[in-house]
Amino acid sequence: MRFATGCKLVSFATVAGMLLLPGCARHKTGTAAYAGESNAAAKVIAQRKLTPADVVGALKTFEPPGRRDKYLMFASGGQGGQVLVWGFPSMRLLQEIPVFTPDSMAGWGYGGVGDQVLREGYIPASKMGPRQRIRWGDAHHPALSETHGVYDGKWLFINDKADGRVAVVDLRDFACKQIVKNPIFYNDHGSTFITPNTRYVIETSQYSAPLGGAYAPLRGYKQDYRGEMTFWRFDRKTGRIDSKRSFAVEFPPYWQDLAVSGKLASRGWAFCNSFNVAMYHGNDMNGAPSFEAGATRRDTDYLHIIHLAQAIKVFKTGSFKRINGFPVIPLKTAIADHILFFTPETKSPHGCDVAPDGRYIIVNGKLDPHVSVYSFKNIQAAIAAGPTTWRHDAYGVPILPMRKTIKARIEVGLGPLHTQFDNKGFAYTTLFIDSAIAKWSLGGAYEKMHPDVKPWSLIQKLPVNYNPGHLAVIGGDTEHPTGQYLVALNKWSIDRFDCVGPLYPEDMQVIDISGPKMRLLSDTPLCVGETHYAQIIAYSKIHAWRVYPKVGWNPLTQSVDPNAPMPGNERIVRHGNKVEIFMTAVRSHYTPEIVKVNQGDQITWHVTNIERTPNATHGFAVSGYNINLTLNPGETETFHIHADHAGVFSFYCTKFCSALHLEMTGYLVVKPRATH
Amino acid sequence: MRFATGCKLVSFATVAGMLLLPGCARHKTGTAAYAGESNAAAKVIAQRKLTPADVVGALKTFEPPGRRDKYLMFASGGQGGQVLVWGFPSMRLLQEIPVFTPDSMAGWGYGGVGDQVLREGYIPASKMGPRQRIRWGDAHHPALSETHGVYDGKWLFINDKADGRVAVVDLRDFACKQIVKNPIFYNDHGSTFITPNTRYVIETSQYSAPLGGAYAPLRGYKQDYRGEMTFWRFDRKTGRIDSKRSFAVEFPPYWQDLAVSGKLASRGWAFCNSFNVAMYHGNDMNGAPSFEAGATRRDTDYLHIIHLAQAIKVFKTGSFKRINGFPVIPLKTAIADHILFFTPETKSPHGCDVAPDGRYIIVNGKLDPHVSVYSFKNIQAAIAAGPTTWRHDAYGVPILPMRKTIKARIEVGLGPLHTQFDNKGFAYTTLFIDSAIAKWSLGGAYEKMHPDVKPWSLIQKLPVNYNPGHLAVIGGDTEHPTGQYLVALNKWSIDRFDCVGPLYPEDMQVIDISGPKMRLLSDTPLCVGETHYAQIIAYSKIHAWRVYPKVGWNPLTQSVDPNAPMPGNERIVRHGNKVEIFMTAVRSHYTPEIVKVNQGDQITWHVTNIERTPNATHGFAVSGYNINLTLNPGETETFHIHADHAGVFSFYCTKFCSALHLEMTGYLVVKPRATH
Secondary structure, eight states: OOOOHHHHHHHHHHHHHHHHHOOOOOHHHHHHHHHHHHHHHHHHHHHOOHHHHHHHHGOOOOTTOOOOOSSEEEOOOBBHHHHHHEETTTTTEEEEEESSSSTTTTTTTTSSSHHHHHHHHHHHTTTBSOBBBBOOOOBOOOOOEETTTTEEEEEEEETTTTOOOEEETTTTTTTTEEEEEEESOOOOOOEEEEEESSSSSEEEOSSSSGGOOOOOOOGGHHOOEEEEEEEEEEETTTEEEEEEEEEEEEEEEEEEEEEEOOOOOGGGGEEEEOOOOOOOOOOOOSOOHEEEEETSSSSEEEEEEHHHHHHHHHHHHOOOOEETTTEOOOOOHHHHHHEEEEEEEEOOOOOOOTTTTTTEEEOOSSSSSSEEEEEEHHHHHHHOOGGGGGOOTTTEEEEEOOOHHEEEEEEEOOOOOOOOOOSSSSSEEEEEEEEEEEEEOOOGGGGSTTTTTTTOOEEEEEESOOOOEEEEEEEESSSOEEEEEEEEEEEEOOSOOOSSSSSEEEEEEEESSSSSEEEEEEEEEEEEOOOOEEEEGGGGGGGOOOOOTTTTTEEEEEOTTTOOOOTTTEEEETTTTEEEEEEEEEETTTEOEEEETTTTTEEEEEEEOOOOSOOOOOEEEETTTTTEEEEETEEEEEEEEEEEEEEEEEOOOOSSTTTTGGGGGGEEEEEEEEEE | OOOHHHHHHHHHHHHHHHTTOSTTTTHHHHHHHHHHHHHHHHHHHHHHHHHHHHHGGOOOOOOOTTOOOSEEEEEEETTTOOEEEEEEEETTTEEEOSSSOOOOTBBBBSSHHHHHHHHHHHHHHHTTTBBBOOOOOOOOOEEHHHHHHHEEEEEEEETTTTTTTTEEEEEETTTEEEEEEEESSSSEEHHHHEOTTTTTEEEEESOOOOOGOOOOGGGGHHHBEEEEEEEEEEETTTTTEEEEEEEEEEEESSEEEEEEEGGGGTTTEEEEEEOOOOOOOOSSSSSSOOHHHHHTTSSSSEEEEEEEHHHHHHHHTTTTEEEEEEEOOHHHHHHHHHHEEEEEEEEEOOOOEEETTTEEEEEEESSSSSEEEEEEEHHHHHTTTTTOOOETTTTTEEEOOOOEEEEEEEESSEEEEEEESSSEEEEEEEEETTTTEEEEEOOOGGGGGGGOOTTTTTEEEESSSOOEEEEEETTTSSSOOOOEEEEESSSSTTTTOOOSSSSOEEEEEEEEEEESOOOEEEEEEOSSSOOOOOEEEGGGGOOOOOSSSTTEEEETTTTTOOOOOTTTTTTTEEEETTTEEEEETTEEESOOOEEEEEOEEEEEEEEEEEEEEETTEEEETTTTTEEEEETTTTEEEEEEEEOOEEEEEEEEOOOSTTTTTTOOOOEEEEEOOOGG
16 A cells, blocks of 8 residues: 555645635634633633732733744744744744754754854864864844845844854745854854844954954953954845955953944944943952952943944955954044944943934943933034043043933833834833833834823833843834834743743743733743844745755755756765765655765765655754754755764654655665775 | 842742642633633634634633643654653643753753763764764653653653664753663664663664674675664662663564553563564665665564563573673574564554553554554463464564454554553544544443443544644553543644745644544644654652752762862862863852963863752853853853863853843963963
């Protein structure tokens, strides 16, 4: 008996597809169910005599089986080194895109294209030491590519804080294509943030160090240690960062924190916070205080104001030095050519966020219960007022007077970290210590959006569980946010879920911000990474491939691979001890199924999944050789092994592809040297 | 300004804890909301004129924020090489336990204890070739430890199909403690399955090969290739597999498939299916058919019946050979000493499942639309009937006549793969090709549980989306299943969720089996691994540590580490080029913060998280050196680095621990050789 599994599936899929077309009556299910849930919640609140703020909790976003999400949330995976893609607002985890860390499920880093990309991100041999094999990342801030200041659904960028790297993900196949290692710095944090047409990707260093990976003792901190901001030039045609058209600007050794690009009114500018302007450099077991005390001992740090358009001009004139071959505009040039300005900010702030119209830069207090609103217009005026009105720091960077640049300060509560914006003139700030979200009103041009509300004032605080870091509003980083829902990325979840040992999940809480008051809708635990930050985009803007366009597709070049094995052309070619295998995979067999080599052979192995049916992904694992590939329909992968151990090894399909999936196997027979 | 973050949290947590006590009024929320949803679903069904089977879908399990799950599902992560722990039935992913594959989020394999455990699982230097660094796994079948045939919540076992390994997870801290490499086989599949008091963990080979990793050409397949079943002895006192008290039984080179231990009536026995009794060995580019055709060309394969109690006796008498030092009962001994019997089964079945009372062995047809029910009593009778009533295979293994051993055959549909059982005398079988779950009635002693139902008959088929592999019922592998809910682990999800590129998530569908008819409750996409198989246990049986018992805890020894750095005792000790660092971590600083070494130094670095507050986990990343640890409260980790590159490297906390988390950092300064 044999079955046409594929056909069976296609017909099922077609029927299901018709039932589930967006906008069909099924949509009403959700609405009706919402109502049911709201009533249930009201009943509980009444029964338990809890305040609504405690248990608005009894609501939950509702996505019945088969209903699809209107939005996608792209979330960093933190120390997991990946990107997580969530259906939003249902909070169904739809995709894990491996980036900096190998992922055997996705066949990333166990042979094939993943190894190639990961290798790009190794620390090259240079002043930075011998070549270093870095096999993990601390993914922090994803940034969707933008056109005219709104997400365009084409690419996603993400940084690795631990080793100062930036990666590019292509949203046609939801796969990472490039990792660039910052050539002058080991770590970063204020990254990735992009300019409104994705011309530049911003990467800012965090913990000061000698540039270029050089050595200098800590006693030389003030003269030898530095910070910097790198502007990576992104090329839409190639879909790659072009290192040759990228450059950095040198900063004083203050620890730079979150960065952001200007929007609309402030396009052509960038901003970042700093901490440890005190230039404290640690408890060397000498009884000195720790960094947490030493780095926070000044009353103010400096908001960095960078004239990017001017920096680009200076870069193009060649006024830079090269460090490890990479162009760096020296601090002195940045000062002389009016690229860099400071203005004071209350000490150790964290998030630096620009309002959608670009007129206001919001500095989140962290150790100050306020958010401080800086006016871009005022900053420009303070710059125009000229050097006689400025002070200067020890390195000669102009300091614009805070009383001139600041527009408003809003007391929101303890531990303000990050701010996002909606489409109604409101801002939302996470309060890490209060464990709450503060909603507050923007002023200025935003006042006409909410004439009944006092501008620059706190509207509501909603408790969350617990300790929110970042938050994300739909479209919240763009020039035109969508609003509607917010997600709080809470770092602690103690007592919120069943205890599963001493490592607790984080907790992502979805909050309805469509009405006058915020309402908590759902909790989603997170244990596969730390969602450090996220961006949310309408699903309609994503045009992902359901299947690779052609058979023999190389996901790195996004074109047919000239070496792709094709049906009928499978073969094993030997030249001396070099063996090249051209193999195809289809439900449910490989061709060839038997591979005989000699111990010591160098094998180059190509495999093409020749399927055209969406979802007909095959795996390819080789026992004993640490190889596992994921081959999506049409995909070709190539890996190399040195057949250094003799014996009989199975290879097999690791994706359950058909009823005869277990039979999709073969033998790699490695003949011992002694018997050649 | 300074904040007592910890205290703030504790008070919040306490309040939250009181609000969320199990059994409190909050529980009613769920019930009320369910009702609301059911009505909504009914309305949709009426409006759309769909059959209930299409849209029972409009229901969803409901867990409002703060409500905790009554069950935990332990699911393999497939090619992800990990274990996933889900709150059930809400399908909230609560924990990812890294096992065979490094996981930088959990600090597994980037320095510390994870590296130690992963190294245990490398393929040792032996006939199996030079030492091989295997850094991923294909996790298949999790098995919870049992006492008297029911899950006891103490340990979890899981296998790696790709490289033939078995791991032990301790459910006090939800962390892997041991990986054992099978010394005689590269791959496995029928694993892990345990005996009813967790005395033995069963691991069965899949694709036949010469035992012990030896080489033999394929032309010698029948004489040189073999299968085997390993019985790993588990020691509850040490919480480890004891290789010295473990052994294997040699099998003919049929490809063994799923295995299972006997229960109640059949305790002391084990069973496994086989395929490719044809001993086909592949398309060697000679025009021969592929494995999927060649391996399925016989009408029957053999159900393997293993008298485990007898095998243990034989092992204890020393009647075994050693391969790579490991005791193996030879096939001839297994035959002569009545350890191994066969009975025919329709070709290429898949799952082999034993009914809760141990009287019936269910063989799932895969290429046969039936499940075949073998009676253990009949098998015993057929054995007792003696050699004159048996046939023998080419190797001399007795074949018990199928007409004597079989009890019933139930036509359930296309592609039956796996069966689970409830507490009401019903069985549930996944139909891979039909994309459905079949519910059918057990007979025999089970008839009295459902007197109105015809025994051994199909009751209902519920469509799922699509291609279910395994399924799991609460307590479904035990002698006393719980029933209530079932989860179908569907391999394909085409058209079910938003498209996120050519790699589709799998789909786990929760089904209510508490009533007379199965009802679909929810869909959960799965993209962080393949949930190959799962077991579901009551949360009340799990007694996980909220925090490690003492400061300085070594998670491998589960005791205080004699080398653990303790508060006040932090230091850096140098002997020649060997440097040993004793560091503590607490919100929000490390002591010491500055580490100065010379290029070329060998560093042993211990870090203790001295926190006692649950959830106060710290990370520890070192730039440039590929190190990232996860330090739960009380935990001590030790790692080694060779300071082979000079420069200034930051280390920092990767878990967002407090408002001053970013200040939790320090410098590793490596002085270049030239300047020593």
